[in-house]
Each structure stands twice: as structure tokens, then as C-alpha cells.
Amino acid sequence: MRKMLMACILLCAGILLKSCTGGAGSDPKTTLTAFIEALGKKDLDGARKLATADSKSMIDMIEMGMNMAKGKESHDMEKFDRSKMEFGDALIQGDKATVPVKDKSSGEVTNFTLKKESGFWKVAFDKSSMMEMGMDKMKQKDPGAMDSLSNKLDELKNLNTDSIKEIMQNGMKSLDSVKAILKEHTK
Secondary structure, three states: OHHHHHHHHHHHHHHHHHHHHOOEOOEHHHHHHHHHHHHHOOOHHHHHHOEOHHHHHHHHHHHHHHHHOOOOOOOHHHHHOHHHEEEOOOEEEOOEEEEEEEEOOOOOEEEEEEEEEOOEEEEOOOHHHHHHHHHHHHHHHOOOHHHHHHHHHHHHHOOOHHHHHHHHHHHHHHHHHHHHHHHHHOO
């Protein structure tokens, strides 16, 4: 009887604990929703708890911006208004998940990445993940832009730096000549 009573107490405590935390960390969609709500409320400590360890510097930057804007009207955090978002289902691949979030007014979709840390889902809000999200947005708006950017980067890699140096030196010599001519005419 005692064992059954103890098991019942433990079960109830577990259910109560899960309902208090809202299940954040237990699945990617719930974690991301809680993270967005925390950012929307400017609860950066709450957001930090739901983000990966690598995300600390990005959240610190947000906090610094908020501190600098104190006393001034700022609408930056309005982009984290959960009521303006539609959360899709998580695509889980091992210890990484992607949750699509649609902006209800523009229809734009942003894919948020989450990672498992210590057995809990955490939002990857680090520089690398943010860059990945930006690249995805570019692909959505102009699918050919990435190919064009890639081609330009390849051109830069193949650029002969010695020829650029020579062109720069010739340009400097020409400027020196122009300076000398101007100097003579202004005497």
C-alpha cells in the first residue's frame, strides 16, 4: 500500500512539474514556442534557458541593444509576437530539428534550428544558425541569388592578386604625376 501511495505521489509530482514548465525542452515545437514567447516578453533569462550554450553571445547582444535603447521607443521585439506567427511541425533528424515558423502577415517562412543538449531541445540562436536562416531567406526570395553569389565568390578566389597589386601601383604613380602637374600650375 505504501509503495503504491509513493508511486502515485511521484507520478503526480512529475505531471505537476511538467505542467509548470509547459513541457519546454521536451519537444522542439514547444521549446521554440516558449523561446519566442520569452523574447516577446523581453524575458532574456527565460530565453537563455531555452537556447543552446552557443547562443549566449547572440542573446547577450540583444540584451545590450535593449539596454542601450532604454527610455527610447523600440519596436525590435515586436517581431517576436507569437500571435503573429504560425508554428509548423518539427522535422527531427537525430539530435537536430527544424521548425518552420510562418509570419501570418507576410507569409514568409523562417526555419528555426533546435539541437539536443543534455537530453533537452534547445533553440540554436547562435551566429552560425542565424546566418543559415538568412541564407534560407535569400533562397526563398531569389533562388538564383545563391548561384550568382557563389559564382562571384569563385571569381574572387581565382583573382590574381599580383595583377591587382600592379594595377594599384600604376594608379598610385598616375596620381603622383597628376599631383605634380597640379602643384606646378598652382604656383
